[in-house]
Structures are given as structure tokens and as C-alpha cells.
Amino acid sequence: MIKIWSMKKNEDAAAKKKPKTSAAQIRVQKDLTELDLPSTMRTHFPDPADLLNFTLTITPDEGMYKGGAFLFSFAINTNYPHDPPKVKCTQTIYHPNVDLEGNVCLNILREDWKPVLNLNSVMVGLQYLFLEPNPDDPLNKEAALEMTKNRDQFIANVKQTMKGGYLKGTTYDNVISR
Amino acid sequence: MAAAASQDWPARYFHIDQILDKPGPRTDPAFAAGDGVKDFLRTKAKILVIGAGGLGCEILANLALTGFKDIHVIDMDTIDISNLNRQFLFRQKDVGKPKATVAAEFIMKRVPGVVVTPYFGKIQDKDEDYYMQFNLVICGLDSVEARRWINATLVNMVDPENPESLKPLIDGGTEGFRGQARVILPTFTSCYECSLDMLNKQTQFPICTIANTPRLPEHCIEWASVLEWPRVFGDKKLDNDDPNDIDWLYKTALKRAREFRIEGVTWSLTQGVVKNIIPAIASTNAIIAAACCNEAFKIATSSAAFLNNYFMLIGTDGVYSYTFEHEKRQECPVCGGEALDLTISPDTTLEQLIETLTERQDIQIKKPSLSTPIQQLYLQAPPQLEAATRANLEKKVSELVSAGGEVTVTATTLPFSLSLRISYTT
Ligand SMILES: [Zn+2]
Numbered sequence: 001m002i003k004i005w006s007m008k009k010n011e012d013a014a015a016k017k018k019p020k021t022s023a024a025q026i027r028v029q030k031d032l033t034e035l036d037l038p039s040t041m042r043t044h045f046p047d048p049a050d051l052l053n054f055t056l057t058i059t060p061d062e063g064m065y066k067g068g069a070f071l072f073s074f075a076i077n078t079n080y081p082h083d084p085p086k087v088k089c090t091q092t093i094y095h096p097n098v099d100l101e102g103n104v105c106l107n108i109l110r111e112d113w114k115p116v117l118n119l120n121s122v123m124v125g126l127q128y129l130f131l132e133p134n135p136d137d138p139l140n141k142e143a144a145l146e147m148t149k150n151r152d153q154f155i156a157n158v159k160q161t162m163k164g165g166y167l168k169g170t171t172y173d174n175v176i177s178r
Numbered sequence: 179m180a181a182a183a184s185q186d187w188p189a190r191y192f193h194i195d196q197i198l199d200k201p202g203p204r205t206d207p208a209f210a211a212g213d214g215v216k217d218f219l220r221t222k223a224k225i226l227v228i229g230a231g232g233l234g235c236e237i238l239a240n241l242a243l244t245g246f247k248d249i250h251v252i253d254m255d256t257i258d259i260s261n262l263n264r265q266f267l268f269r270q271k272d273v274g275k276p277k278a279t280v281a282a283e284f285i286m287k288r289v290p291g292v293v294v295t296p297y298f299g300k301i302q303d304k305d306e307d308y309y310m311q312f313n314l315v316i317c318g319l320d321s322v323e324a325r326r327w328i329n330a331t332l333v334n335m336v337d338p339e340n341p342e343s344l345k346p347l348i349d350g351g352t353e354g355f356r357g358q359a360r361v362i363l364p365t366f367t368s369c370y371e372c373s374l375d376m377l378n379k380q381t382q383f384p385i386c387t388i389a390n391t392p393r394l395p396e397h398c399i400e401w402a403s404v405l406e407w408p409r410v411f412g413d414k415k416l417d418n419d420d421p422n423d424i425d426w427l428y429k430t431a432l433k434r435a436r437e438f439r440i441e442g443v444t445w446s447l448t449q450g451v452v453k454n455i456i457p458a459i460a461s462t463n464a465i466i467a468a469a470c471c472n473e474a475f476k477i478a479t480s481s482a483a484f485l486n487n488y489f490m491l492i493g494t495d496g497v498y499s500y501t502f503e504h505e506k507r508q509e510c511p512v513c514g515g516e517a518l519d520l521t522i523s524p525d526t527t528l529e530q531l532i533e534t535l536t537e538r539q540d541i542q543i544k545k546p547s548l549s550t551p552i553q554q555l556y557l558q559a560p561p562q563l564e565a566a567t568r569a570n571l572e573k574k575v576s577e578l579v580s581a582g583g584e585v586t587v588t589a590t591t592l593p594f595s596l597s598l599r600i601s602y603t604t
Contacts, residue, residue, distance in 0.1 A: 022330070033547040081374075082377070166342045
């Protein structure tokens with residue numbers, strides 16, 4: 001058997017007892033305690049001892065979604081950051097990149113996720129969707145079509161649905177910020 | 179293991195003994211040519227094989243034939259009919275039985291004198307005492323999660339006071355025509371976690387493509403599993419192993435494919451996409467398993483220099499291989515970062531401990547957040563978590579952390595984390 005111990009080595013780098021805390025857990029602690037969020041975003045933990053499940057509220061202070069409070073659920077699994085966090089919008093909202101089930105079309109949540117990204121990047125990405133909705137990557141096709149075809153009508157629809165109520169067969173949630 | 183040795187027929191090890199009977203130009207100075215090394219390999223060395231699937235079958239056969247006599251194998255799966263084309267230790271009659279058990283029996287029957295001890299279950303069922311009994315661990319797994327677990331476990335086991343606690347980990351992996359073999363010397367070389375961002379990611383399609391502009395049969399299957407399943411079934415989790423669930427996805431995907439005039443949605447493609455199955459290639463498994471076992475043999479015998487430390491094979495266009503030294507990442511959450519022993523008075527409060535961390539010349543951490551493996555001690559942010567943990571500041575550390583207990587510290591000023599081992603003055 002090779003004698004690894006006697007191999008010439010960097011003494012500092014070798015053999016240090018490390019904690020049993022999982023890599024995912026440490027990484028989430030690091031991500032959360034180092035969040036650098038603007039005042040328009042706020043996290044909430046239903047169980048403060050559980051760092052893996054929480055919600056994010058985005059209250060845009062500019063753009064056509066200004067005045068709303070948009071709620072997202074975050075679920076992080078033990079394979080984080082290999083796996084991205086699972087993010088869903090918990091309200092029914094009228095947005096080209098969010099469907100009526102709450103699925104979100106944001107590249108870094110899926111095809112472009114990398115372990116070097118963190119929760120901060122995801123949150124900033126989500127907020128950007130409300131400042132610059134992108135009709136070229138639609139999840140709600142009707143909303144996207146309206147946005148490209150008739151921007152004024154689209155903005156009117158956004159304003160109307162944010163107050164809750166009915167538009168073309170769908171009931172939207174009231175998301176007006178209190 | 180006298181019984182095993184008696185099973186050796188004449189000239190059984192003729193070829194292997196060419197390597198073990200005399201040193202070569204590159205053998206380690208510690209190499210004990212002849213009976214010393216043979217005795218270690220054939221009666222003392224104890225090796226653990228994790229995974230008895232495509233790679234595992236090859237690894238077990240290779241180890242048994244090179245002279246390892248005491249082999250243990252762990253696998254949590256049972257044999258499926260689709261395994262039989264490449265997992266050559268299994269036969270039709272074995273379908274449904276545990277892979278570990280059947281593989282162990284097959285090897286013992288075929289290679290006399292070898293004892294293979296199977297365990298049908300998860301690697302997470304076993305504790306450090308179990309892993310401590312082996313000289314070497316070889317992994318032939320297809321799960322990133324299981325690899326991260328065994329890697330972290332072996333890194334954690336390294337005790338600076340005990341050379342025996344360091345277990346070399348040889349990790350093999352294949353994906354279609356690609357594969358890699360690597361040697362990890364926990365805490366000495368880069369570990370599995372260090373290279374996590376190098377992994378080939380499974381192909382994922384943008385969710386908007388799936389929702390609106392499907393062009394491939396895979397798009398239709400992903401639509402069924404990612405969007406339709408939760409819409410129809412709510413929180414009910416999709417079970418990849420339940421044929422009824424796959425059937426529902428297949429039918430749903432097929433309907434969508436017809437709507438968009440897309441051909442190629444089949445039951446097996448549906449299962450493949452959902453379970454992220456990359457077709458397993460028997461020859462890739464054979465090459466990678468051979469590379470892994472070659473390293474196991476060299477490490478166990480010191481008969482030749484071992485791999486330093488990463489070998490990759492790309493067989494997609496011709497055959498290309500590349501060997502390089504993957505470097506340890508300082509910010510690796512498993513093997514990187516700093517560790518520190520800290521002795522404090524049992525009366526020290528958490529707040530005083532935090533002050534020490536910020537003030538001590540050799541530490542100087544700004545705004546540290548602290549936790550133990552079981553609870554958060556104090557988190558600087560977000561505000562809600564700070565408030566929830568604030569009450570701990572006044573508590574004595576000794577009420578929160580037992581003697582010898584570990585505390586993980588994170589802070590923006592640290593590359594990743596610092597681990598503290600707390601002991602108390604008496
Ligand atoms: Zn590492």
C-alpha cells in the first residue's frame with residue numbers, strides 16, 4: 001500500500017478535520033447571509049430553522065409592474081448547487097415569462113444554471129423579468145403576443161390584472177402592494 | 179484467509195507476478211518486491227466497490243482476477259432486464275434480485291478463493307466505522323449525489339493523527355462514449371466536490387421552447403413531465419420508476435407530438451428523457467473500469483506510479499484521452515477552506531465568540547455567520563433570520579455546542595468557509 005502520509009506535501013493543505021455540515025447546507029448559509037438585495041426584494045422563511053424553503057417578494061419600483069408585490073417560492077434540494085433552486089410564482093399573474101401555473105422562464109433556473117451562480121443571481125434575474133418582460137421567450141403566449149402587437153393594450157392588461165379579476169377566461173390574483 | 183489461498187492453482191498469478199517480483203525503474207522506493215507485497219494484496223488488502231452496475235460488474239471481475247481477495251460491494255438497486263446486455267454478472271433468472279448479492283455470488287463461483295461481501299442498500303446506511311475498515315474505495319456510480327456523499331465522508335474521516343484514516347478514492351464514471359477515472363487522496367489532492375463545476379450538464383431545453391415551440395420528441399416529453407404533470411396532479415411527485423407514471427407521460431407527450439407533427443416519441447425515449455438515461459456503452463465501461471482497477475492495483479502494491487490525478491476519455495469521434503492534474507480548489511466546501519481548533523471558557527457567550535473571531539489577528543472575519551450541523555447559531559442576514567437567531571448571542575457557547583463539536587463559519591471575507599472545533603477550558 002502506498003504511504004501517502006510520507007508523501008512530500010504542503011503541510012497546511014493536508015489533513016484538516018472538516019465539519020459534518022453538508023456542502024449544500026454551507027453553501028445555502030453562505031448564499032443567504034451574503035444576499036445583497038435592493039429594498040424591492042424581501043425573503044421570508046416560514047420556518048426560520050429551514051434554510052432550504054422560503055419565499056421571495058418582489059415589489060418593483062419602476063416599470064409597468066410597479067405597485068405590485070409578486071411572490072415566489074424557493075425550494076433548494078440537497079444536491080445544490082449542482083441542481084438549481086426550484087422557483088415558482090405562487091400567484092396567478094399576467095406576464096409573458098410566467099405561465100398561469102407559476103412556471104418561470106428564466107434561463108439561469110434551467111438550461112444556463114451553473115454552480116458558480118448563487119441565490120442572489122437568481123433573485124436579481126427574477127426582478128429583471130418585471131422591469132424588462134421578454135416577449136421573445138414566452139410562457140404566457142397571449143400576454144407575449146399582446147406585448148409585441150399592442151403595447152398600450154398590454155400595459156392596460158397588466159394594470160387591470162394586477163388588481164385581480166378576470167381577463168379572457170382567466171381570473172388573476174390581486175397583487176397590489178399594501 | 180488460508181482457505182482462500184488454498185484455491186490458488188499453479189501459475190495462477192504468473193503474469194501479475196512479473197510485476198510484483200522485482201522493482202522497475204519507476205517503482206516506489208517503499209515497494210517490497212516478492213512475498214511482502216503479494217501477501218498484502220492477497221491476504222490483507224480490503225477493498226470496497228461502490229456500485230454493482232455497468233462499471234461495478236467490470237470492476238469486480240478485474241479486481242478478483244488481479245488478486246484482490248477481500249472485496250466488499252454496495253449497491254441499492256435490483257436487476258432490471260435492460261441491464262443484461264452489459265452487466266455481465268447477471269442472467270435472466272436474476273431479474274428482480276439485488277445487484278450486489280448476485281454479483282458477489284457470481285464472482286465467488288467464477289474466481290475461486292475470492293470472498294465478496296455484498297451489501298444491498300444505500301451507502302448512507304453505513305457510518306465511518308464501516309468505511310474505516312477498507313484500504314481503498316472504488317466508485318462506479320451514476321449519481322452525482324451519491325458521489326458527493328462518499329467524497330465528503332472520506333474527506334471528513336481523515337484524522338491528522340492517524341495515517342490509516344486516509345482512504346484513497348478511485349472514482350470512475352461514464353456517459354455514453356465519454357468517461358473519466360480519477361484518483362482522490364482525501365485532503366491531499368483535489369476532491370470530487372472541487373470539480374463539481376466541470377461536470378457535463380445534462381441537456382436542458384429552455385422552458386419557453388418546451389411550452390411554445392417544440393421541435394423535437396424530447397421537447398414533447400419534457401412538456402409532459404415539467405409542465406403538464408404538476409398542472410394535472412398538483413403536488414403529487416412523479417415517480418420515475420413507476421411504469422404507470424411513465425405511461426401517462428408517454429401518452430401525454432404523444433398527443434402533443436401529433437399536434438405539432440413531431441415524430442419519434444416512444445415509451446423508451448420517454449423513460450430515457452425523464453430518468454436522464456444516457457445510453458450506456460459497454461466498451462466505455464470496460465475501459466474506465468480497467469483504468470480504475472489498474473490504479474487500485476498500483477496503489478495497493480506501490481509497484482508503479484499511480485495516476486495524478488484525472489484521466490478523461492472521449493470516444494465520441496475516434497478515441498481521445500487526456501490526463502492532467504486537477505487542482506484543489508481553495509474555496510471547495512468539502513476539502514478547502516480553513517480549519518481551526520479553538521479553546522474557550524465554558525462561560526463564553528456566543529456574542530463573545532463572534533467578537534473573538536472578528537478581533538483575533540490570525541482570523542479577522544467580518545460579520546461571521548455560524549452554524550452547527552444541526553442548527554443555525556447566528557446568521558447576520560437576512561433580517562428575519564438574524565432576528566430568529568439573535569437570542570442565541572447571549573447564550574453560552576457550551577449550551578449550544580458540545581465539547582469537540584464543530585461550527586461552520588461563513589463570511590464574505592472568507593473564500594468559502596472556516597470550520598471551528600470548539601473545546602472548553604476546565
Ligand atoms: Zn475539494
